[in-house]
Amino acid sequence: MSLIEIPKESKDLCINAFKENILNNFNLENLSKLSSTGQLGQKYLRGIAWKIFLGVLSPNDSLEKWKEDLSYLRAKYKILSDKLKKQQNFFEEADKKKEAYNNDIKTSILRKNSIVYNPFRPEKETKNLINLDLSRTFQEFALFRDENFRNKLSHILFLWSVENSEFGYQQGMNDILSIIFFALYPYYFKNNLNEKNAVMNKEEELYLFFNDEDELESDLYLCFDKAMKKGIDEFYEFEFSSKEKQDAYIKKICLFSKELENIKALNNETNLPLYIRCSMIIHEKLKILDFELYSHFEKIGLNGIIFLQRWVKCVFIREFNIKDVLIIWDYIISSPEIQTGYDLAKIDIVAISMLLRIRNFLLLCDQNQCFLTLLQYPKIDNILELVIFSEKINDSINDLLSGKKSLFLENITNFDPNLEIGNNNMINTIKNNEISPIRNYEDGVERLEKILNKYKSLMVNDENEINNIMQFFKNYK
Numbered sequence: 001m002s003l004i005e006i007p008k009e010s011k012d013l014c015i016n017a018f019k020e021n022i023l024n025n026f027n028l029e030n031l032s033k034l035s036s037t038g039q040l041g042q043k044y045l046r047g048i049a050w051k052i053f054l055g056v057l058s059p060n061d062s063l064e065k066w067k068e069d070l071s072y073l074r075a076k077y078k079i080l081s082d083k084l085k086k087q088q089n090f091f092e093e094a095d096k097k098k099e100a101y102n103n104d105i106k107t108s109i110l111r112k113n114s115i116v117y118n119p120f121r122p123e124k125e126t127k128n129l130i131n132l133d134l135s136r137t138f139q140e141f142a143l144f145r146d147e148n149f150r151n152k153l154s155h156i157l158f159l160w161s162v163e164n165s166e167f168g169y170q171q172g173m174n175d176i177l178s179i180i181f182f183a184l185y186p187y188y189f190k191n192n193l194n195e196k197n198a199v200m201n202k203e204e205e206l207y208l209f210f211n212d213e214d215e216l217e218s219d220l221y222l223c224f225d226k227a228m229k230k231g232i233d234e235f236y237e238f239e240f241s242s243k244e245k246q247d248a249y250i251k252k253i254c255l256f257s258k259e260l261e262n263i264k265a266l267n268n269e270t271n272l273p274l275y276i277r278c279s280m281i282i283h284e285k286l287k288i289l290d291f292e293l294y295s296h297f298e299k300i301g302l303n304g305i306i307f308l309q310r311w312v313k314c315v316f317i318r319e320f321n322i323k324d325v326l327i328i329w330d331y332i333i334s335s336p337e338i339q340t341g342y343d344l345a346k347i348d349i350v351a352i353s354m355l356l357r358i359r360n361f362l363l364l365c366d367q368n369q370c371f372l373t374l375l376q377y378p379k380i381d382n383i384l385e386l387v388i389f390s391e392k393i394n395d396s397i398n399d400l401l402s403g404k405k406s407l408f409l410e411n412i413t414n415f416d417p418n419l420e421i422g423n424n425n426m427i428n429t430i431k432n433n434e435i436s437p438i439r440n441y442e443d444g445v446e447r448l449e450k451i452l453n454k455y456k457s458l459m460v461n462d463e464n465e466i467n468n469i470m471q472f473f474k475n476y477k
Helices: 011-023 027-038 046-053 063-096 105-112 123-134 149-164 173-187 202-210 212-229 232-236 241-252 257-266 274-287 293-301 303-315 322-335 346-357 360-364 367-375 384-403 407-413 424-431 441-458 465-477
Strands: none
Touching: 011 046, 011 202, 027 046, 027 322, 046 173, 046 202, 046 212, 046 322, 063 202, 063 212, 105 465, 123 149, 123 173, 149 173, 149 212, 173 212, 173 322, 212 232, 212 424, 232 257, 232 303, 241 257, 241 274, 257 274, 274 293, 274 303, 274 346, 274 384, 293 360, 293 367, 303 346, 322 346, 322 384, 346 360, 346 384, 360 367
């Protein structure tokens, strides 16, 4: 197998983009628009933008405050990292000398008071699990097979699990860290400022401070920590400590209050946050947005929570290729949330859009066909279509929440003006591929218009091109 190299972006283009969009004209709304239209990577801004979106850098602070805060956070990481390494060395040396330190009172006290202590899993077991997962992570890329690089990722994950012992390390966290690496790495370069005869202008000096290759490990940890605490850590939480905390969580992520009591009743049997989040995507959001598809899932006995846990826990990393995942993450972490306090709500919206995008097909499938399709989600040629579709769904939800009628909801369930999804005869016609023949040229143009209008209403964002196609066929004989 030929291994893939991870390319770096052009240093000069990155510095120019930083100067134009951050130094001279920083605007968070403009940065968010670039993210929601798939242009963040094209504009060479992803490296700095993710640090802003994730909260490592505050969009309300000055450039000098950014430098001050980032210097402090990097130094704090190094202190924690060095402390962990020293304590690990202590216990490793004890192991080598074959000291029975588990039964030794003095060492036992040291272990319990150390940063290494994890009540859920012994340190060695955690380390072994992290290394095992990393040995299976993105192995098609040459860098992920490099032992030194894997050791750095392993150290970040282990340190985070120690610092957040209520979660520890769990499978899937390796994927989250890896995607953040793909977002930052292409924009980081060697900072030669301290080298003899090094000459830099102000823009280059500032850019290399924020994207210093020697600080990549620190910044990876900082971004990973912020991403987890933005809401991803909930997917790895063992359980709520009380019914009150569970009810508070459900209330926080429930958009449609009329479904609140039903959701509480449905989740009486479990108090796992990830399960509840996925349950609410189906039994609250899908139920409101597309009751017909929801009813179909209920009728065929499809447990949507199973495939949703795979989608949500790793934030779609296993459903799409890396470039597409980065664009989806751009949208999720940059977009304003539907309501305050509900971090990363766009994860739910993307999941819903994935279902509605293929809803006509799913309506024709039995339980097994639906399940296999959703576990191996159909390929999307242009991932931006899914992002645009997600934003339309988000707008429709906002319209519903504000009391407005959402026309887009009608578009979801009426792809074709002559197609009534609830009509069993039409369903059977589609199943048997009994498509009526085209009667004449005008009939063909009319049916083509319906197909193009279907895509215009859902995903395609180029109205001029659609009108151009329609006009061509109307004029062509």
